[in-house]
Amino acid sequence: xxxxxxxxxxxxxxxxxxxxxxxxxxxxxxxxxxxxxxxxxxxxxxxxxxxxxxxxxxxxxxxxxxxxxxxxxxxxxxxxxxxxxxxxxxx
Amino acid sequence: xxxxxxxxxxxxxxxxxxxxxxxxxxxxxxxxxxxxxxxxxxxxxxxxxxxxxxxxxxxxxxxxxxxxxxxxxxxxxxxxxxxxxxxxxxxxxxxxxxxxxxxxxxxxxxxxxxxxxxxxxxxxxxxxxxxxxxxxxxxxxxxxxxxxxxxxxxxxxxxxxxxxxxxxxxxxxxxx
Numbered sequence: 001x002x003x004x005x006x007x008x009x010x011x012x013x014x015x016x017x018x019x020x021x022x023x024x025x026x027x028x029x030x031x032x033x034x035x036x037x038x039x040x041x042x043x044x045x046x047x048x049x050x051x052x053x054x055x056x057x058x059x060x061x062x063x064x065x066x067x068x069x070x071x072x073x074x075x076x077x078x079x080x081x082x083x084x085x086x087x088x089x090x091x
Numbered sequence: 092x093x094x095x096x097x098x099x100x101x102x103x104x105x106x107x108x109x110x111x112x113x114x115x116x117x118x119x120x121x122x123x124x125x126x127x128x129x130x131x132x133x134x135x136x137x138x139x140x141x142x143x144x145x146x147x148x149x150x151x152x153x154x155x156x157x158x159x160x161x162x163x164x165x166x167x168x169x170x171x172x173x174x175x176x177x178x179x180x181x182x183x184x185x186x187x188x189x190x191x192x193x194x195x196x197x198x199x200x201x202x203x204x205x206x207x208x209x210x211x212x213x214x215x216x217x218x219x220x221x222x223x224x225x226x227x228x229x230x231x232x233x234x235x236x237x238x239x240x241x242x243x244x245x246x247x248x249x250x251x252x253x254x255x256x257x258x259x260x261x262x263x264x265x266x267x
Contacts, residue, residue, distance in 0.1 A: 014259075032215075047220065050218050053237045055218075
C-alpha cells in the first residue's frame with residue numbers, strides 16, 4: 001500500500017518530468033517555425049558562414065540533453081512510488 | 092461527466108488510422124511522381140549538374156522520411172488505443188490519460204505540420220547560409236545536406252517526445 005504523501009510527491013515528480021519534455025517540444029517547434037533562431041555562435045556575415053548551422057545543431061543537442069533529463073525524472077517518479085521501506089534488519 | 096477514456100480511445104484509433112493512411116498514401120504518391128515532388132531545400136553551388144542531382148536526391152530522402160514519421164505516428168497511436176480502454180479511471184488512471192492526451196497532441200501537431208510541408212503550403216526552416224563550401228575550388232554545396240539533416244533531427248524530436256509521453260502513460264497506468 002502506497003502512503004498518500006508518497007503518492008502526492010510521486011505525482012509532482014512525474015509532472016515535473018512531463019513539463020521538461022513539454023518545454024523541449026515547445027522550444028523545438030519554435031525553432032522549426034522560425035520564431036526562435038538559435039544564435040549561440042553569432043553569424044559573421046561572410047558568404048560561407050557555418051555558424052547558423054552549428055548553432056542549430058548545438059541547440060538540438062541541448063534539447064536532447066533536456067529530453068534525457070526529463071526521462072530520468074519520469075523514471076524516478078515511477079520508481080519513487082514503488083519503493084517500499086526496507087524491513088528492519090534482524091540479528 | 093465526459094467519458095475521457097472513451098473519447099481518447101476513439102481519438103487514438105481513428106487518428107492513428109488517418110496518420111497511417113496519409114503516410115502510406117504520400118509514400119505511394121511520391122514513388123509515382125518523383126519528378127514533381129516539392130523542393131524543400133535547394134543547392135546553390137553554381138554547378139547546375141551537381142545542384143540538380145543533389146537537390147532531387149535530398150528532397151526525395153526528406154519526402155520518404157516525412158512519410159515514415161507519419162506511418163510510425165499512426166502505428167504508435169493505433170496500437171495504443173486498447174491500452175487506453177483497459178485503464179481504470181482512478182487517480183492514477185487519470186494521470187495516465189493526461190499523459191496519453193499530451194502525447195497524442197504532440198504527435199498529431201507534428202502530423203499536421205508534416206502534412207502542410209508535404210503539400211508545400213509551409214516552407215521548412217532554413218538555417219542560413221544558403222551555400223556552404225561552394226566555390227571554384229570546391230564546387231559543392233553542403234548546406235543543403237546540413238539543413239535537411241537538421242530538419243530531420245528536429246522532426247524526430249517531436250516523434251520521440253510524443254512516444255515518450257505515451258510510453259510513460261502506459262507505465263503509469265500499469266503501476267499499481
